[in-house]
Amino acid sequence: EEVKAKEIKQLQVIPKAKAQYFEYRLIYEEEKTRIETEKGTWLSIDLNVDNLAVCGDHSGRSFILDGRKLKSINRWYNREIARLQSIKDKQGIQENTRRTNKLYRDRRNKIHDYFNKAVHWILEYCKANKIELVLVGDGKEWKQESEMGDKNNQNFMQIPFDLFKRKLKAKLELHGINFELVEESHTSKCSFFDGEPVEHHEEYVGTRVKRGLFKTSNGILVNADVNGYLNIARKYFEENGEKGKLKTLKGVESSGVVATPRRIREPFEFQPSLKPLT
Known part of the structure; x- marks a missing residue:
């Protein structure tokens, strides 16, 4: 802008x-420019690496902001930095070289750009659907990017999801949209579709059968991150005295839109035709 x-x-x-x-x-x-919102509307978000943000709202609409391109970008920079670090170490050079510092800087800039586009897409979706509350899962032990030059930062650097959360919070609150972080322990293991309480169990009724898929007790296969964002929303509302709020959620069945979210790929250009996502 x-x-x-x-x-x-x-x-x-x-x-x-x-x-x-x-x-x-x-x-x-x-x-600050407050947007028009409707009472009772919400959007729940589960963050991950391959699927940067798996999102679903009060009406049962769901979508994925793809993260595989960002993952690929991050992997390339990590490999190239590691290669240059190896050469530097063999030569006995203690400080980072200009070339290595440039790679750190370029990597950070690309991540910022990717996050900004994703945040803008979510904001536009909230505007189009008059969302008043956005819930984001929090608590994964993502390793955050440290200051450039720190010895610990010479190893593999993870994608800084806390940065994404801060960007999203600032942008949403600037437009009058409420933002809440939800502690997400057990949200990926418990089965939303079976009504399993979101807490530790010795045995869980559902299971993750393979990468990206979650099987409920009656054999229904759903996107694992969809199960995650639904439990994030359920946990928030139950902790705030609204137990059972998601029982009326549309599309929560094996053939519904919740089970098959629409994938949005970078550069995340929001189009009015995407409303509603069905």
């Missing part, structure tokens, strides 16, 4: 990698 000069409050110039390059940050004021 274009930032007008009169909106800029501060310009920060931050040296990185011992002043090998500089990062510029614009601090500007963005006017």
Whole structure:
């Protein structure tokens, strides 16, 4: 988005990698613009690597913001950085090289760009469907990106999902949409479709039969992340005195849209024709 000069409050110039390059940050004021929402509407989101964000709302509509391209980008940078680090170590060089620092910087920029596009898509979906509440699963022990140059950061770097959550929270709240993190322990193991309580069990009624699929007690196969986002929503509402709220959710059956979410691929260009997602 274009930032007008009169909106800029501060310009920060931050040296990185011992002043090998500089990062510029614009601090500007963005006017809050509340969107029209409807009471009782919600969107639940389960974050993952292959499926960046598996989302479903109060009406049973569901979609996936694909994460495989981001995963591929991250993997390439990790391999290339590891290759250069190996050469550097053999030569006895202690500091990061300019080329390695550039790779760190390019990787970070690509991740920011990918996240910004995904956040914008979710915002546009919320606008189009008048969503008042967004729930995001929280608690996975994702390894976050540390400051560049830290020795621990020379190993494999994971995708910084906490950064995505912060971006999404800021953008949604700027438009008057409520944002809540939901502790997601046991949401992937318990079967939403069997009404299994979201808590630890010695034995679970459902099972993950293979990558990406979850089998309920009666043999129905559903997207495992769909089961996850439904349990995230169920857990939130039960903890807030609305037990049974999701029993009226449309499409919760083996052939319904909940079981077969629509996949949206990067660059995540939102089109009005995507409303409603059925």
